[in-house]
Amino acid sequence: MTPFTIFIVEDDPFYGEMLKYHVSLNPDYVVEKYETGKEFLKNLYKNPSVISLDYSLPDISGLEVLKKVHDHNPEIPVIIVSGQEDVSTAVNLLKHGAYDYFVKDDDTKDRIWNALKNIKEKFELEKQIDVLQTEIGKKYKFGNSIKGNSNKIKNVFNLIEKAVQTSISVSVSGETGTGKELVAKAIHYNSSRSKYPFIAINVSAIPSELIESEMFGYEKGAFTGANTRKFGKFEEAGKGTIFLDEIGEMDQNMQAKLLRVLQEKELTRIGGHNLIKVEARLIVATNLNLEEEVRNGNFRQDLYYRLLGLPIFLPPLRERGNDILLLAKFFADEFCKENNIPFKTFTEPAQEKLLSYSFPGNVRELKAVIELAVVMSNSNSIDDMEISFSASSKKGNFLMDEEDTLKGYTRKIIRTHLEKYDNNIVKVAKKLDVGKSTIYRMIKNNEL
Amino acid sequence: MLNSKRFDLGQLIDAVGDGDDLNKMLTIFIDSTPKILKGLNDNFIDNDMIGVAENAHKLKATIDMLKITELQGIIRKMDRPDSIIENMQVLPHLITKTNDVMNLVLTEIQLTYSL
Numbered sequence: 001m002t003p004f005t006i007f008i009v010e011d012d013p014f015y016g017e018m019l020k021y022h023v024s025l026n027p028d029y030v031v032e033k034y035e036t037g038k039e040f041l042k043n044l045y046k047n048p049s050v051i052s053l054d055y056s057l058p059d060i061s062g063l064e065v066l067k068k069v070h071d072h073n074p075e076i077p078v079i080i081v082s083g084q085e086d087v088s089t090a091v092n093l094l095k096h097g098a099y100d101y102f103v104k105d106d107d108t109k110d111r112i113w114n115a116l117k118n119i120k121e122k123f124e125l126e127k128q129i130d131v132l133q134t135e136i137g138k139k140y141k142f143g144n145s146i147k148g149n150s151n152k153i154k155n156v157f158n159l160i161e162k163a164v165q166t167s168i169s170v171s172v173s174g175e176t177g178t179g180k181e182l183v184a185k186a187i188h189y190n191s192s193r194s195k196y197p198f199i200a201i202n203v204s205a206i207p208s209e210l211i212e213s214e215m216f217g218y219e220k221g222a223f224t225g226a227n228t229r230k231f232g233k234f235e236e237a238g239k240g241t242i243f244l245d246e247i248g249e250m251d252q253n254m255q256a257k258l259l260r261v262l263q264e265k266e267l268t269r270i271g272g273h274n275l276i277k278v279e280a281r282l283i284v285a286t287n288l289n290l291e292e293e294v295r296n297g298n299f300r301q302d303l304y305y306r307l308l309g310l311p312i313f314l315p316p317l318r319e320r321g322n323d324i325l326l327l328a329k330f331f332a333d334e335f336c337k338e339n340n341i342p343f344k345t346f347t348e349p350a351q352e353k354l355l356s357y358s359f360p361g362n363v364r365e366l367k368a369v370i371e372l373a374v375v376m377s378n379s380n381s382i383d384d385m386e387i388s389f390s391a392s393s394k395k396g397n398f399l400m401d402e403e404d405t406l407k408g409y410t411r412k413i414i415r416t417h418l419e420k421y422d423n424n425i426v427k428v429a430k431k432l433d434v435g436k437s438t439i440y441r442m443i444k445n446n447e448l
Numbered sequence: 449m450l451n452s453k454r455f456d457l458g459q460l461i462d463a464v465g466d467g468d469d470l471n472k473m474l475t476i477f478i479d480s481t482p483k484i485l486k487g488l489n490d491n492f493i494d495n496d497m498i499g500v501a502e503n504a505h506k507l508k509a510t511i512d513m514l515k516i517t518e519l520q521g522i523i524r525k526m527d528r529p530d531s532i533i534e535n536m537q538v539l540p541h542l543i544t545k546t547n548d549v550m551n552l553v554l555t556e557i558q559l560t561y562s563l
Binding site for chain 2: 010011012013014015017018021022056058083104105106109
């Protein structure tokens with residue numbers, strides 16, 4: 001654990017000793033005392049947690065020392081202790097970033113004691129936040145959060161890596177349950193913004209009359225019930241990332257307001273006049289076809305182009321071939337670990353069953369199916385009998401979702417199988433009981 | 449506790465208690481103060497007014513902490529170069545007074561606490 005180190009810089013040896021004695025009464029503090037600015041600056045490389053600085057040192061002014069400390073590390077709080085009851089000096093030092101300013105009197109040592117207590121509490125909270133942020137960061141590293149070896153998911157990884165390197169807006173699309181929020185978090189926690197907040201808003205979950213105040217905040221008295229000022233999500237995100245899920249559900253009025261904020265890069269709280277700079281990165285997601293929504297007049301074209309940025313399409317699980325098995329194993333292991341159950345394997349028939357299902361609920365559905373299968377299994381392996389799909393899912397057949405010609409259905413079937421079996425033509429031909437040459441011919445003629 | 453008209457150890461005792469640590473702190477006072485007074489006198493003789501101000505400043509917090517009321521105003525007349533310029537005429541008197549009072553305080557504390 002990093003010790004909480006306090007540097008006392010005081011030219012009066014007796015007074016400095018008294019301060020050192022008093023502060024050292026807290027066994028959690030490591031205290032070092034210096035009598036000159038030069039001596040102190042020589043030891044600044046030790047990065048103390050706090051500095052108690054006498055304003056009038058013999059060799060260098062307090063303001064100069066403060067500036068040097070800030071140049072070295074602006075995060076170190078500096079408490080100025082001075083014999084001068086001069087308000088303008090105090091104001092000037094506070095303007096230059098001093099943490100506090102105390103005049104030397106009977107209560108100085110107690111004031112310093114309290115200030116140190118507060119700084120230490122803040123210091124510990126910040127350390128906890130750092131630890132938690134590192135943990136979250138680890139959780140959302142690509143390999144830990146998004147699993148898969150299929151070409152389609154590898155393509156997604158490539159796009160995420162591109163998104164991470166810049167601040168470009170990102171639009172994530174894909175069917176429900178494909179992991180759009182996971183992608184947004186992976187981008188945020190692997191980018192330079194990771195130390196700032198990730199704020200997610202599900203546009204469809206907030207009533208349209210509340211969404212503006214939720215996003216942009218409001219001033220006290222802006223409307224009945226606005227008893228205090230409220231910061232909006234854009235402000236909360238600061239230099240972090242704001243994730244707008246189900247953006248396609250946003251009503252036209254709000255679309256216009258959002259467009260203005262994105263164009264101007266500033267917002268005004270409801271009932272307010274001050275312009276607030278918007279610095280957050282924007283990631284949006286939808287399971288609708290936004291282009292089609294634009295064509296149908298439901299979504300503003302200008303906003304669509306502003307949001308599009310780097311588009312990332314998440315493939316449905318049924319098109320990710322063996323990723324289904326990889327994810328199934330991952331979810332099973334995770335569930336077993338959480339519940340102290342011995343790890344389980346999947347039998348051949350169980351794997352076949354998983355691979356032959358269309359997963360309309362995608363990864364989310366797979367997770368639920370696997371967790372249930374682990375619970376139902378009585379041995380060290382999961383058999384096909386223990387895998388059950390929900391009745392509503394079974395009814396749907398994605399191949400038949402849209403009407404097509406026989407030739408069209410044939411194309412869809414072969415394409416889906418090729419994706420499922422990693423473009424292994426021999427295997428697909430065998431599965432569908434057609435000649436390899438048929439598939440080769442269709443590929444050659446660009447029919448697939 | 450020592451009751452003296454020249455100084456008050458209340459604040460110091462409040463900070464360190466009245467046991468061994470008080471003796472330790474008073475020893476620091478007895479060791480460091482004569483050196484500062486010597487610096488004050490030497491700088492005055494050498495006509496080094498910045499040095500005078502620096503040494504006066506070093507004594508100010510001690511004088512305030514020990515509530516040496518006789519010197520609280522005096523020390524503020526010479527703890528900055530601009531105050532020294534303002535009080536140049538009476539500076540010899542200010543320095544003499546500071547020496548006299550501080551030496552009396554030192555003696556009184558040494559005798560009382562057998563330091």
